[in-house]
Amino acid sequence: MxxxxxxxxxxxxxxxxxxxxxxxxxxxxxxxxxxxxxxxxxxxxxxxxxxxxxxxxxxxxxxxxxxxxxxxxxxxxxxxxxxxxxxxxxxxxxxxxxxxxxxxxxxxxxxxxxxxxxxxxxxxxxxxxxxxxxxxxxxxxxxxxxxxxxxxxxxxxxxxIFPTGWHGVELSGMVPGDDVAVFGAGPVGLMAAHSALIKGASRVFVVDKAPDRLRLAASIGAVPVDFSAGDPVEQITEQTRGRGVDRGVEAVGYQAHDPSGEEHPELVLDNLVKVVRATGGIGVVGVYMPEDPGAANEGAKQGRIGWDYGTFFTKGQSMGTGQAxxxxxxxxxxxxxxxxxxxxxxxxxxxxxxxxxxxxxxxxxxxxxxxxxxxxxxxx
Ligand code: NAD
Ligand code: ZN
CATH class of the missing domain: 3.90.180.10 (Medium-chain alcohol dehydrogenases, catalytic domain)
Known part of the structure; x- marks a missing residue:
C-alpha cells in the first residue's frame, strides 16, 4: 500500500x-x-x-x-x-x-x-x-x-482536533457566560473557539498574527486579536474594561514565538497567566514534551522551560494540561x-x-x- x-x-x-x-x-x-x-x-x-x-x-x-x-x-x-x-x-x-x-x-x-x-x-x-x-x-x-x-x-x-479544542475549554473550567481567550488560531485554536461558542461563552478572543487564520476566527463570531499589532494582553484587557477574561486556552505549544518569529516557549503561558482573572482557569492543549535526547534537530530540544509560576500561584489560577x-x-x-x-x-x-x-x-x-x-x- x-x-x-x-x-x-x-x-x-x-x-x-x-x-x-x-x-x-x-x-x-x-x-x-x-x-x-x-x-x-x-x-x-x-x-x-x-x-x-x-x-x-x-x-x-x-x-x-x-x-x-x-x-x-x-x-x-x-x-x-x-x-x-x-x-x-x-x-x-x-x-x-x-x-x-x-x-x-x-x-x-x-x-x-x-x-x-x-x-x-x-x-x-x-x-x-x-x-x-x-x-x-x-x-x-x-x-x-x-x-x-x-x-x-x-x-x-x-x-x-475538535475533541482537543473542546478538551482545552473543558480543562479551563468554562461555564456559560464566561469570556475566554484562546491563544493560537491554528486548527486547534479555531476548534477551541468553536467549542467555547457552542458551549455558551459570552466573548471569545482569539490571538494569532496570521491574517487568514484571524479571519476564520472572526467568521465564527470570535474577536480576532493580532499579536503583531500590539501586546495581546493589553488589547484584551482594554476590551474587557480592565478585567481580563475568565478562562484561557493554550493552543500553540512549544513553538510559541514573538512577532519577529523568535521562539519563546514560555510566552503564551505567561500571557495567559496575565490575561486570565484571579481564580480563573487555563486549559493547555498546545504540546510541550519532555526533553527527547534523540531529537534529530539538536537546536529544537524540549523539556524544562521557565514561565511565571509566581503570578499563576498568586492569582490562584488553575491549569489543566495534556493530550486529549x-x-x-x-x-x-x-x-x-x-x-x-x-x-x-x-x-x-x-x-x-x-x-x-x-x-x-x-x-x-x-x-x-x-x-x-x-x-x-x-x-x-
Ligand atoms: P499550528 O502550529 O498550525 O497552530 C499554532 C498557531 O499558533 C499558529 O497559527 C501560530 O501563528 C500561532 N502562534 C505562534 N506563536 C503565538 C503566540 N505567541 N501567540 C498566539 N499565537 C501564536 O498547529 P495546530 O494544529 O493548531 O496545533 C497547535 C498545538 O496543539 C500544537 O502544539 C499541537 O501539537 C497541539 N495539539 C495537541 C493535542 C492534544 O491532544 N493536546 C492534539 C492536537 C494538537
Ligand atoms: Zn492531530
Whole structure:
C-alpha cells in the first residue's frame, strides 16, 4: 500500500510499504478515506523528536472498515468510522476513568502513558496517512459514523482536533457566560473557539498574527486579536474594561514565538497567566514534551522551560494540561455535527491526494497564507 513515510527533518515521501493487516484477534483494518496533517505532525517533521525513519505518519483518520479479527464483534466490515488518535486498551485504570489518552497498557515507552498512531514515543503503531490502517482494540476505539459520505470534512475533525479544542475549554473550567481567550488560531485554536461558542461563552478572543487564520476566527463570531499589532494582553484587557477574561486556552505549544518569529516557549503561558482573572482557569492543549535526547534537530530540544509560576500561584489560577482523551467527547461532538450545531469543517483549506502529502507538509509547516488545514484523500 502507499503511505506517507518520515525520512528525516522536513523530509516525508509517499512510498510503498507492507499492507496494514489484522495482527491480533481484536484488531480491525480501516480503509482510509480522509487523513489530516496536524500541527502535532510538525513536531516530528521539524526534527523535534526521535521518531524513527520509516515511520508511517498520520493520527487523524477516518474511513471504512475493511477487515476485522475473530475477536471483534461490535464493529462490522463496511462500517464508516472515525479513529480517535489515542490507542487505548479500554480496561486499564485510566481508560476505565475516561482518560484514554493516558492508557497504561498500549505504550511500551518507559515513562510515557498513552499511545497514538504514527507518533514519536507513543508506541510502535504506524499512522493512517496511508491507504489502510491497523486499529487495535477496534470494538473499543472506533466511533461509528452515519453511512455514506455526508459531512466527511466535519467528521474528519473528530479523530483529534475538535475533541482537543473542546478538551482545552473543558480543562479551563468554562461555564456559560464566561469570556475566554484562546491563544493560537491554528486548527486547534479555531476548534477551541468553536467549542467555547457552542458551549455558551459570552466573548471569545482569539490571538494569532496570521491574517487568514484571524479571519476564520472572526467568521465564527470570535474577536480576532493580532499579536503583531500590539501586546495581546493589553488589547484584551482594554476590551474587557480592565478585567481580563475568565478562562484561557493554550493552543500553540512549544513553538510559541514573538512577532519577529523568535521562539519563546514560555510566552503564551505567561500571557495567559496575565490575561486570565484571579481564580480563573487555563486549559493547555498546545504540546510541550519532555526533553527527547534523540531529537534529530539538536537546536529544537524540549523539556524544562521557565514561565511565571509566581503570578499563576498568586492569582490562584488553575491549569489543566495534556493530550486529549478523544473518546470522552467524540460521540457527542459527532451528534452535534449531525444536528447541524457544529461545523468544524470550516477550517479546511486544502484537500489533496495522498501523493501530494509532501507539498501539504511543506506549506502547512511554512504557514503559507491560506494553508490552514490540509486533508489527504488516499485513493482519490
Ligand atoms: P499550528 O502550529 O498550525 O497552530 C499554532 C498557531 O499558533 C499558529 O497559527 C501560530 O501563528 C500561532 N502562534 C505562534 N506563536 C503565538 C503566540 N505567541 N501567540 C498566539 N499565537 C501564536 O498547529 P495546530 O494544529 O493548531 O496545533 C497547535 C498545538 O496543539 C500544537 O502544539 C499541537 O501539537 C497541539 N495539539 C495537541 C493535542 C492534544 O491532544 N493536546 C492534539 C492536537 C494538537
Ligand atoms: Zn492531530
Amino acid at each position: 502507499k503511505a506517507v513515510v518520515y525520512q528525516g527533518p522536513k523530509d516525508v515521501v509517499v512510498k510503498e510499504v507492507p499492507d496494514a493487516r489484522v495482527e491480533e484477534p481484536t484488531d480491525a483494518v480501516v480503509r482510509i478515506t480522509t487523513t489530516n496533517i496536524c500541527g502535532s505532525d510538525l513536531h516530528m517533521y521539524e526534527g523535534r523528536t526521535s521518531v524513527e525513519e520509516g515511520k508511517v505518519l498520520g493520527h487523524e483518520n477516518t474511513g471504512v472498515v475493511e477487515a476485522v479479527g475473530s475477536g471483534v464483534s461490535r464493529v462490522k466490515v463496511g462500517d464508516r468510522v472515525s479513529v480517535p488518535f489515542n490507542i487505548a486498551c479500554g480496561s486499564c485504570r485510566n481508560c476505565v476513568h475516561g482518560w484514554t489518552s493516558f492508557c497504561l497498557r498500549m505504550n511500551p515507552t518507559e515513562g510515557m502513558d498513552g499511545a497514538a498512531y504514527g507518533y514519536a514515543n507513543m508506541g510502535p503503531y504506524d499512522g493512517g496517512q496511508a491507504e489502510f490502517l491497523r486499529v487495535p482494540h477496534a470494538d473499543f476505539n472506533l466511533l461509528d459514523l452515519p453511512a455514506g459520505t455526508e459531512h466527511e470534512n466535519d467528521f474528519t475533525m473528530l479523530s483529534d 482523551p478523544v473518546m470522552r467527547y467524540n460521540r457527542q461532538l459527532r451528534d452535534l455535527i449531525v444536528a447541524g450545531r457544529a461545523t468544524p469543517g470550516f477550517i479546511v483549506s486544502h484537500e489533496l491526494p495522498l501523493e501530494q502529502a509532501p507539498e501539504g507538509y511543506r506549506n502547512f509547516d511554512d504557514r503559507v497564507e491560506g494553508w490552514t488545514k490540509v486533508l489527504l484523500h488516499p485513493g482519490s
